[in-house]
Amino acid sequence: SYVLTQPPSVSVAPGQTARIxxxxxxxxxxxxxxxxxxxxxxxxxxxxxxNDRPSGIPERFSGSxxxxxxxxxxxxxxxGDEADYYCQVWDISGDCVFGTGTxxxxx
Amino acid sequence: QVQLVQSGAxxxxxxxxxxxxxxxxxxxxxxxxxxxxxQAPGQGLEWMGRIIxxxxxxxxxxxxxxxxxxxxxxxxxxxxxxxxxLRFEDTAVYYCARASTMAAQPFDYWGQGTxxxxxx
Numbered sequence: 001s002y003v004l005t006q007p008p009s010v011s012v013a014p015g016q017t018a019r020i021x022x023x024x025x026x027x028x029x030x031x032x033x034x035x036x037x038x039x040x041x042x043x044x045x046x047x048x049x050x051n052d053r054p055s056g057i058p059e060r061f062s063g064s065x066x067x068x069x070x071x072x073x074x075x076x077x078x079x080g081d082e083a084d085y086y087c088q089v090w091d092i093s094g095d096c097v098f099g100t101g102t103x104x105x106x107x
Numbered sequence: 108q109v110q111l112v113q114s115g116a117x118x119x120x121x122x123x124x125x126x127x128x129x130x131x132x133x134x135x136x137x138x139x140x141x142x143x144x145x146q147a148p149g150q151g152l153e154w155m156g157r158i159i160x161x162x163x164x165x166x167x168x169x170x171x172x173x174x175x176x177x178x179x180x181x182x183x184x185x186x187x188x189x190x191x192x193l194r195f196e197d198t199a200v201y202y203c204a205r206a207s208t209m210a211a212q213p214f215d216y217w218g219q220g221t222x223x224x225x226x227x
Contacts, residue, residue: 098152
């Protein structure tokens with residue numbers, strides 16, 4: 001199993017764009033999923049299979065996967081987007097790996 | 108709608124065991140896997156293993172092999188996670204989460220979490 005590195009924190013002003021990276025160039029071709037977790041709550045899936053959104057998730061949330069890095073992009077950030085975000089993959093041995101997590105702060 | 112409802116908070120002594128339940132409703136229990144994920148205070152998410160209820164087969168990451176046992180009761184659509192030889196560092200919120208049986212699927216539904224506190 002390997003470590004999926006994310007930046008510990010990202011700060012963004014309301015209305016601006018937040019970008020959270022996952023992998024730091026050690027990600028393979030695995031599908032990447034992203035979760036949002038607010039304090040005291042269970043994680044919620046916001047992007048799956050690199051760039052698909054579950055129903056009910058705003059279009060402001062999007063994902064990409066290029067080379068060895070995946071990115072979650074939150075456009076037109078709102079105060080309610082303040083949360084921790086985790087990427088996740090299934091590795092080649094069938095184990096689940098979570099990223100180290102990123103705290104998004106809305107200024 | 109799909110719901111995963113977990114059992115209540117537990118306080119356990121070091122060296123003992125804890126068993127947490129996760130009752131699924133609103134979906135087809137046998138079409139999914141149930142994973143267990145824990146989160147220590149102020150820390151990230153850590154995967155503990157998963158079970159395929161229709162087969163009763165579980166797999167665990169190396170870290171938890173021998174200390175975690177996952178089971179599932181198809182008749183009550185309930186999954187269980189038992190963690191033995193508890194240590195102070197096992198204090199965490201434990202979540203169950205559902206994923207399709209197909210490969211590399213995301214966790215689309217999560218339980219509300221169960222706080223397990225290990226204290227002497």
